Amino acid sequence: MTSIYLTEPGTKVSYHNQQLQIKQKSRQVITRLAEIDLLVLFPGVQLTDVAxxxxxxxGIETIFLRRDGQFRGRLQGQFAxxxxxxxxxxxxxxxTFGTALAQRLILGKVTNQRAILQRRHRDTGKKNNALAEAIDLIGAYRLSLRSGLGNSSRDQxxxxxxxCAKHYYQVFQFCLPEGWSFTGRNRRPPKDPVNALLSWGYGVLLARVFSAIVQAGLDPYLGFFHATQPYRPNLALDLMEEFRPVVVDQAIVRLLRSGILDPLDFEPSYDGLGIWLGITAKKLFLTELESILQTSFLYSPQSRRLKLQxxxxxxxxxxxxxxLESSLDYEPFTLS
Amino acid sequence: MTSIYLTEPGTKVSYHNQQLQIKQKSRQVITRLAEIDLLVLFPGVQLTDVAxxxxxxxGIETIFLRRDGQFRGRLQGQFAxxxxxxxxxxxxxxxTFGTALAQRLILGKVTNQRAILQRRHRDTGKKNNALAEAIDLIGAYRLSLRSGLGNSSRDQxxxxxxxCAKHYYQVFQFCLPEGWSFTGRNRRPPKDPVNALLSWGYGVLLARVFSAIVQAGLDPYLGFFHATQPYRPNLALDLMEEFRPVVVDQAIVRLLRSGILDPLDFEPSYDGLGIWLGITAKKLFLTELESILQTSFLYSPQSRRLKLQxxxxxxxxxxxxxxLESSLDYEPFTLS
Incomplete structure (x- = not known):
């Protein structure tokens, strides 16, 4: 199955004979409908009425994202x-069962945040004290989450x-190559290229998680951790937690370390208050994100390897x- | 506020400067976005990506219908x-509270079915025994529903x-002018023009009710009367019950009695097994449906006149x- 991301303004998508025809300035791609499981559209992509x-x-999940990667909406056919x-x-x-589920989701998140830092710590010969300290601190919270599973309140x-997020983002800079400053998380709008990548990547990931939740028959707006705040897809934000470090943060680390992306690939936002990804940065980042989503990992609940998506x-x-089964049989997906 | 129905294949909808531009073969209409509350699109209508x-x-409710008037899907932005x-x-x-709500919805439906027959009975000098009998029978069930409010099981x-539906449709022919035969309800596909109008009209009404339910923050798929059958917008079907006779059946009676619609305005369905509305029939019927939806009625819970929509x-x-309030304070909307 294929996920198709269409970023290029001017792209036209039409349907003919069980196939989608995707016309761009420079080329035309034809994909069989039966092979597509997700279509993600950025502004400027035109669908025909038949498409x-x-x-x-x-029932092909079709998601519209904004220029800044945030979720705009989707086509809603009949629920299947x-x-x-x-x-x-x-x-x-x-x-309390809902809170216990939330606890597992957060356990997954901090475990994966710690794993990202640990990898870097090992790669750099364990010489960075800040990294070591953050790993220890997050590790302590992780243990308390694990040992007290089901006992914390949602506020706790x-x-x-x-x-954990604060400790994590404080040392995330050490995972990045020189030339990319990052002193902590900021957003709406992001004020530097790394924050721009984080915001945009989380937007794209949210769209995928939203789609998975709808496919699983759940209501994306009502969550266990993010609870039921209006105007937010709370359950999608919940399930996304364990995948944020694995998908987005990892993709950023890999992409920046590859040296392919350049600070010039970013541009000021319309209002001049923030930083946005340019078209090249979007394409390179999407390629990296998609490469991780297509990577196979051991999925222990089923004892087999599955693609991350x-x-x-x-x-x-x-x-x-x-x-459905009132069972707490949820193991977060973690990087080993 | 305006509801816009676009039936004509080849129609193009674009956006410019807070307005929707609707281009058809013969004409172009421009409507301010702030005035639109619903957009209903039939096959062959093209929306630009910006639109x-x-x-x-x-958050303008945008609904896609099939050629046969059935609900195909909608644009889902953020829930507001x-x-x-x-x-x-x-x-x-x-x-049991849910079933009690269902009982009120069904009470509304049979009350309105009976009102349609009563009007006809009065107009024709109360000479039709079949009408009189159906009115009495439905009236008896109505009374039992009303007196035993909250006591029936869903099966009952x-x-x-x-x-009630059987009795109603058995005499519905007497509400129609001569030349339009109707011996009972059939569908998938409808086999005569009146059944084609009923099916198509209920499809259009369903889309509106679906939209109202989403606007009210409810899940259209989980109902009280139609319960939770998969693949069906059960709550929309529930709420639609009391409006079926008022909106669709009334529109058909009016339209056919006006003499404007002709049996030649219908055509065989693609597969030859049923009867469909031609483009003229669709336009005339939509005009009639919309005229009823724009008519003001006394809305007794608020002691004021409101448009039916x-x-x-x-x-x-x-x-x-x-x-939310666990209150049974639901009065079905009924024709007086």
């Missing part, structure tokens, strides 16, 4: 799933998540099953 | 509603709804409030 109809009828999953989800929402979880879907399905 | 983006960003409404809806689902409700939204909101 829209076919995408909805065939069992609504009992959503009923179960709602039953769990205000329960919020606190732990926030503290499939693992995201399986984790969404697992959340659905946990709700 | 799609703006419709999602502004309180998710607590959906949580409350789920809590109610498997309760299904039974009453089915029997606004009443549909208010009834959806009322369902949401009933769920």
């Amino acid at each position: 829209i109809a076919v995408l909805m009828d065939q 799933t069992n609504p009992l999953t959503r009923i179960a989800q709602y039953r769990v929402l205000d329960s 979880l919020m606190g732990i998540e926030g503290i 499939q693992i995201i879907l399986e984790q969404a399905r697992c959340l659905g099953r946990c709700c | 799609i983006a703006v419709l999602m960003d502004q 509603t309180n998710p607590l409404t959906r949580i409350a809806q789920y809590r109610v689902l498997d309760s 409700l299904m039974g009453i709804e089915g029997i 606004q009443i549909i939204l208010e009834q959806a909101r009322c369902l949401g409030r009933c769920c």
Whole structure:
């Protein structure tokens, strides 16, 4: 199955004979509809009315992103799933069981944040004291999360998540090559290239996680950790936690270390207050993100290797099953 | 606020300067975005990418229908509603409270079916025994529904709804002028023009009710009467019950009695097994449907006159409030 990202303004997508025809300035690509599982569209991409109809009828997840990578919306055809999953989800929402699920999701996140730092620490001969300290601190919170599984309140979880994120982003600069300054997370708008990459990448990841959640029959707006704040796809933000370091942060580290991306590939945002990815930066970053999503990892609940994009879907399905069966049988996906 | 239905293949919708430009073969219409609350698109209508983006960003409900009037899908932007409404809806689902709500919805439907027959009965000097009998029979079921409010099981409700529908459609022919035969309901595909109008009209109404339910923050797929059958927008089907006779059946009676529609305005379906509305029939019928939806009625819960399309939204909101407040304060909208 193929995920197709269309970033280039002026791209036209039409349908003919069970195939999507994708016309760009320089080239034309034809893909069989049966091979596509996700279509992600950036501004300036035109779908014909027939293409829209076919995408909805065939249940191919079609997502519209903004220029800054944020989720704008999607085509909603008929739900092809069992609504009992959503009923179960709602039953769990205000329960200690829901908070216990949230605890596993946050455990996954901090475990993966720590793993990213550990890798760097090993690669650099364990000489960086700041890295060592952050790894230890996050490790302590991780242990407390693991040992007290199901015992924390949501406020406590919020606190732990926030503290670990602070420690993590404080030393994230040491994972990056020289020439890319990063002194902590900022956004809306991001004020430097690394923050721009983080914001844009999390937007793209959110779209995929949102799509996986809908495919699993869950309501993306009602979460366990992010709870039920209006105007936010809370469950998508929940499930995304464990995948943020694995997909986005890793892609940024790899891309910047490869030396291919240049600070000139970024540009000031329209309002001049922030930094945006230029078209080349978007393409290079999407390629890196997609390469990670296509990488196979051991998926221990099923004792087999799966592509990361499939693992995201399986984790969404697992959340659905946990709700349906009132079972806490959710293992976050972690980098070993 | 305006609802725009675009039926003509070849129509192009673009955005410029806070306005939608709608280009058709013969003419061009420009409408301010701020005046549009609903856009309903039939096959062959092309939206530009900018129009799609703006419709999602502004939260303008955009619905795609099939050639046969059935719901195909919609643009889903961010939810702009309180998710607590959906949580409350789920809590109610498997309760006697949910069935009591279903009972009110069915009470609304049979009351309005009976009102349609009564009007005709009065207009024709009360000489038709079949009409009189159907009115009495439906009236008896209506009374039992009203007196036993909250006491029926869902199966009993299904039974009453089915029997009333049978009696109603058996005499519906007497509401129609001569030259239009109708001996009962058939569909998938409809086999005569009146059944084609009913199917198509219910499809269009469903789209509007679906949109109202989403605007009210409810999950259209989980119902009280139609319960939680997969692959069906059950709550939309629920709320639609009381509006079917008022909107669709009334529009058909008016349209056919006006003498404007001709049997030649219908055509065989592609597969030759059924009857479809031609383009003229669609336009005439939509005009009639829209005229009813724009008519003001007394909305007794608020003691004021509202357009019927606004009443549909208010009834959806009322369902949401009933769920949130565990109150059975839902009065079906009925023709007096």
